[in-house]
Amino acid sequence: MYVYTKSLINNLFVNFFFKFSITFVAIFSFLLFLYITPSWANKLNDGHIHYNDDVWDDLSPDQVISYLTENEINRAIVFGTPTAGTEKLYKLSPQRVIPFLMPYRVFRDRHTWHSDPTMPDYVKQQLSTGIYKGFGEFHLFKEHKDTTVIRQLMQMVADHKIMLSAHADVETIEALIEMQPEVSVIWAHCGMDHPVEDVRRMLAQYPKLFCELSFRYNMFDKQGKLLTQWKTLLEEYSKRFILGMDTYIPRRWANLPENVDFARQWLSQLQPETRKLIGGGNIDRMFPLKK
Numbered sequence: 418m419y420v421y422t423k424s425l426i427n428n429l430f431v432n433f434f435f436k437f438s439i440t441f442v443a444i445f446s447f448l449l450f451l452y453i454t455p456s457w458a459n460k461l462n463d464g465h466i467h468y469n470d471d472v473w474d475d476l477s478p479d480q481v482i483s484y485l486t487e488n489e490i491n492r493a494i495v496f497g498t499p500t501a502g503t504e505k506l507y508k509l510s511p512q513r514v515i516p517f518l519m520p521y522r523v524f525r526d527r528h529t530w531h532s533d534p535t536m537p538d539y540v541k542q543q544l545s546t547g548i549y550k551g552f553g554e555f556h557l558f559k560e561h562k563d564t565t566v567i568r569q570l571m572q573m574v575a576d577h578k579i580m581l582s583a584h585a586d587v588e589t590i591e592a593l594i595e596m597q598p599e600v601s602v603i604w605a606h607c608g609m610d611h612p613v614e615d616v617r618r619m620l621a622q623y624p625k626l627f628c629e630l631s632f633r634y635n636m637f638d639k640q641g642k643l644l645t646q647w648k649t650l651l652e653e654y655s656k657r658f659i660l661g662m663d664t665y666i667p668r669r670w671a672n673l674p675e676n677v678d679f680a681r682q683w684l685s686q687l688q689p690e691t692r693k694l695i696g697g698g699n700i701d702r703m704f705p706l707k708k
């Protein structure tokens with residue numbers, strides 16, 4: 418009897434202790450999760466979202482906003498060809514959509530817009546809506562960097578005190594900044610394949626230049642680790658880089674979850690303050706929300 422009772426007590430004790438331990442571990446893990454998961458991890462801001470007409474049938478404006486929410490993208494710079502897509506998203510979610518005016522009414526404008534005499538009137542009329550916070554994304558290379566149309570458009574951008582998003586080479590970025598030094602420029606894809614030394618020199622030389630990082634896959638080694646030179650640059654100029662998912666074709670919308678995961682993976686290689694800024698803080702600083 419004594420033995421039986423003792424073993425029962427033992428069992429009860431072991432059982433209680435076991436359950437208590439499990440509960441304790443669960444609570445402790447949850448608290449640890451809350452502690453080590455900083456707010457940046459749940460919210461990103463994106464500097465390169467396209468909402469072009471080739472996805473309108475599959476992704477309504479409502480679905481775009483839900484999809485961004487699912488992927489924990491809070492605010493986004495949005496471009497559209499045509500720009501009606503951007504307007505629809507902005508009307509739906511003015512707190513989250515930062516509308517930029519892409520100068521392409523149809524896709525083929527991409528090749529001619531810089532010299533198209535109808536462009537200044539079109540841009541003037543669009544900017545008069547007052548919703549746009551930027552002009553771009555546009556593609557412009559050194560052969561066409563200084564046309565009459567470009568000068569007129571740059572004057573309008575300066576008059577409206579809005580930013581640029583330029584997919585361009587070093588020479589073109591320099592020409593645009595020299596044309597209108599007060600205009601802040603987001604360098605789309607951070608020059609794409611210009612060497613890291615060029616990016617460093619540009620950031621040092623032009624304090625109003627920001628770098629958007631979509632398609633900069635050459636920042637990483639084969640394992641997705643940031644190369645030392647890039648890591649150093651991101652830390653040093655942490656206030657000048659922004660994320661971008663670049664949904665320029667339907668496939669990039671489909672791949673958005675993987676691209677967001679990859680961004681979180683490489684952001685986690687940076688100092689906490691840097692990852693907060695590049696992950697979203699910089700866009701909040703560049704485009705403060707109205708209180």
Ligand SMILES: [Zn+2]
Pocket residue numbers: 465467554605663665
């Ligand atoms: Zn783009």
